[in-house]
Amino acid sequence: MITETERHGESAAVVLFEMIEPHLALVTLNRPEKRNAVNGEVAAALEVIVRRIEDDPQVRAVILTSSQDKVFCAGADLGAVASGTGLSMETAHGGFAGFVFANRVKPWIAAIEGLAVAGGFEICLACDMIVASRQARFGLPEVKRGLMAGAGGVHRLPNRIPASLAYELIATGEPIDAERAYATGLVNRLVEPGQALAAARDLAGRITPNAPLAVQHSLAVARAGAALPDGAARVLASERMAMLRKTEDFREGPRAFVEKRDPVWTGR
Template identity: 60%
Template structure:
């Protein structure tokens, strides 16, 4: 993976990858000339990054950001679609952009300082938490082009927003701004543009300070809460607790508390 990481760190990579403070991966969409539209290279890179971060026990959170000063992501690259390469914009395991349906245990935080439209909005909805600036906006304009938001947007947006607001956005193709999205709970933290990435990194560091196994199992149950009934969620919670209780960190937490020191999590 070291060679792949070097390729992704290159400034001209379509998706840049770096690790901050040892535990946070920063993933930056980097096709500013195309408003970060997703092509085959972006999809392949994001899937590779999902695999890399999931397989690296030192990574505890991932921040998804943009290199474009005004656009987070404009969605699918229409030039690729018109050239007959629509299938390349998705991967078998990850779906659109190699990410929206990818199986992930690590928390993903998206930093949005600009427009997140169509597939770009679906990337946002695929993440766990959102940090945005007031100049960010979110929308699913697919019906303007005779399309539908088939990469999760049609059912994730009504889960993230009041249903009638989401239905209006889907049917009219009109976006909402970040301040309104924050009031409705789609955006976790609303900060000035210069602070968006730093705020996302701070949120990631707050997550990384906690026991990795406990975070992973807690999120696994919480993410399923929209799809499973209480009986199934109770069983999943019991299973998660068993995994946590068998970890080294289960003993480290109380020990650190008694010894009045910061815990040294192993993630095992």
């Protein structure tokens, strides 16, 4: 079990990890001098942390945030790209930042105070939920540099907001402010500046008391089912339900209800 702030050799300064509650992890991007731009060091550290979280049954939810309030993440480190080390910001299992295409079953909440653009916005889109302050902004400016938001942006954004608005943001490269992002459903909670982390903790606190395997199987169906026809999604849900029925927690929930007590989840 991860019990304290993790230090990953040279990567300790750029991505931080800590358990802030018994079942809640906090992951913090911490490269302020580069506006948290992703390089190989960030990608390697974040991939390690993702895997440790996935392997730790005590972690039921994760908040991803920034150590600074003006910028969540400015995307890829173009200096690394120019120097020929751009490929290092992708990992074999996680893709860009070691995160956007990683196989993750646990819920991740992005807590955003400032700017999340390019790959930084794609990291947000890879999370399950987003909490943002009113000063946050989101955008995919890649087309302004002759690039494409290929780390999930161009195919995930149309599934999170109305397609016509997604096409506009992708084609113009212009950002969207937090209030409009909230109005379109991209952002789950909109709060005053400085309150994003607290609001994310409140949201996570509504998740962690629930049966962890039930949350994970339910989210797995929700994530995949959005891109499937109804029949295929129903099959997937049935398969996951069959898996859930074999768990101890599946029996514990109804038993605790009948016995008028709080359930004790084991994650098994």
